[in-house]
Amino acid sequence: GAVVSQHPSRVICKSGTSVKIECRSLDFQATTMFWYRQFPKQSLMLMATSNEGSKATYEQGVEKDKFLINHASLTLSTLTVTSAHPEDSSFYICSARGRDRASSGNTIYFGEGSWLTVV
Amino acid sequence: AQSVTQPDIHITVSEGASLELRCNYSYGATPYLFWYVQSPGQGLQLLLKYFSGDTLVQGIKGFEAEFKRSQSSFNLRKPSVHWSDAAEYFCAVLEYGNKLVFGAGTILRVKS
Numbered sequence: 681g682a683v684v685s686q687h688p689s690r691v692i693c694k695s696g697t698s699v700k701i702e703c704r705s706l707d708f709q710a711t712t713m714f715w716y717r718q719f720p721k722q723s724l725m726l727m728a729t730s731n732e733g734s735k736a737t738y739e740q741g742v743e744k745d746k747f748l749i750n751h752a753s754l755t756l757s758t759l760t761v762t763s764a765h766p767e768d769s770s771f772y773i774c775s776a777r778g779r780d781r782a783s784s785g786n787t788i789y790f791g792e793g794s795w796l797t798v799v
Numbered sequence: 800a801q802s803v804t805q806p807d808i809h810i811t812v813s814e815g816a817s818l819e820l821r822c823n824y825s826y827g828a829t830p831y832l833f834w835y836v837q838s839p840g841q842g843l844q845l846l847l848k849y850f851s852g853d854t855l856v857q858g859i860k861g862f863e864a865e866f867k868r869s870q871s872s873f874n875l876r877k878p879s880v881h882w883s884d885a886a887e888y889f890c891a892v893l894e895y896g897n898k899l900v901f902g903a904g905t906i907l908r909v910k911s
Contacts (some may be wrong), residue, residue, distance in 0.1 A: 724889070727801070792841060
């Protein structure tokens with residue numbers, strides 16, 4: 681299956697600083713990528729949809745000025761958490777829509793996730 | 800809006816026993832359905848998916864799922880559970896705009 685890679689897998693930053701998380705599709709072109717946040721013992725919450733070459737679409741309640749998303753190429757999307765606070769500490773997961781070679785339909789593949797701890 | 804219900808928050812099965820994880824969805828058109836597995840602290844791994852055709856879908860790690868339109872269900876099954884299957888399982892439906900709508904997840908515990 682297709683591979684989506686996230687980096688870094690774990691990051692600790694100081695309160696007030698910014699941190700960038702990368703999401704790469706390694707063997708397919710992803711015109712659309714998605715960013716999720718997952719709180720402990722909860723399901724995934726969609727934050728935004730990232731389309732290559734255009735502005736991201738944010739879900740209701742997600743601060744677009746705080747969570748900056750850039751999708752500059754067909755294989756890379758980045759999430760930058762600006763002026764991070766301890767409450768931003770969470771598990772962030774990206775996913776990418778790719779075409780499955782075994783079928784004619786699209787499949788959503790997920791990255792490994794990134795643990796962010798703001799101290 | 801589309802929704803996915805996983806009625807069981809936790810399930811415990813003995814190693815070697817069979818497993819069925821329930822998933823019900825609400826979706827107006829023919830759904831694209833997925834099952835993912837998440838081990839603690841890790842991302843999601845795709846187990847299987849249903850787009851169309853045969854309603855019994857085979858996935859990785861010996862899992863299968865059956866799409867039943869009349870019951871709006873897409874239950875995940877495995878005939879014999881291994882200790883390494885202990886994880887959290889998410890059912891999801893792909894809605895318009897390629898957004899995935901997830902169920903709340905089911906935590907599987909395997910006892911020896």
